[in-house]
Amino acid sequence: MNVRDQVVRFLKTHPSINAVNFRFKSYRIWPDAYRKDVADAVSRGDIKLGSAVNDDAAASYRQDQDRLEISPSANFASLHHLGLILHECTHAVLDMRAIGRHSAFEDEAVAYLAQAFFLTRTLGDARTTPDIPVPSSANTDDGAGIYREAKRVAARAMRTGTYAIDGNEGANLISLIAGHPHYRDQKSYPSNRFNRSFLYNLARNI
Numbered sequence: 001m002n003v004r005d006q007v008v009r010f011l012k013t014h015p016s017i018n019a020v021n022f023r024f025k026s027y028r029i030w031p032d033a034y035r036k037d038v039a040d041a042v043s044r045g046d047i048k049l050g051s052a053v054n055d056d057a058a059a060s061y062r063q064d065q066d067r068l069e070i071s072p073s074a075n076f077a078s079l080h081h082l083g084l085i086l087h088e089c090t091h092a093v094l095d096m097r098a099i100g101r102h103s104a105f106e107d108e109a110v111a112y113l114a115q116a117f118f119l120t121r122t123l124g125d126a127r128t129t130p131d132i133p134v135p136s137s138a139n140t141d142d143g144a145g146i147y148r149e150a151k152r153v154a155a156r157a158m159r160t161g162t163y164a165i166d167g168n169e170g171a172n173l174i175s176l177i178a179g180h181p182h183y184r185d186q187k188s189y190p191s192n193r194f195n196r197s198f199l200y201n202l203a204r205n206i
């Protein structure tokens, strides 16, 4: 099965995507945003698959090219990699909403939360996830501190049946993202659905 079919099958069929259903600030995420919106955009080629990931990432998404990059070493049998792919597909969801330029830190927070809801449902560990806010000193290069805070917030929301995660609850997550060297200088992300400049159309097909 080619990578495109594997992505579509993952988005359409993985049962844990049912748990990815929340609001954070003004952003709403629900299962059909993946199962239908992103899966269909990948199927029909509005979102193009590539393999040019940054650094050692398993996946990345380029809003300007509408391109989902999946590393040749990505493993669809790895839960960790599926979480990363879902994270990137969340960036695609927000790009498809055409909300214009918006905070990159908020966009990342939504993506980390989606990843955390997905993994918490799969692992079934909402009750045993410690509810201890992650300190900024845990902000390691690999992003583990950010993920741990997203996991805390998602697990708590699942335990308490909370749909809307408010700004206070997510404030520490945002500050961990804003303080991380990988994100610090990313002030905003575009969101323009499938509008591309001439240059980005060329780049997309490399």
Ligand SMILES: [Zn+2]
Pocket (backbone or CB within 6 Å): 087, 088, 091, 108, 111
């Ligand atoms: Zn991201």
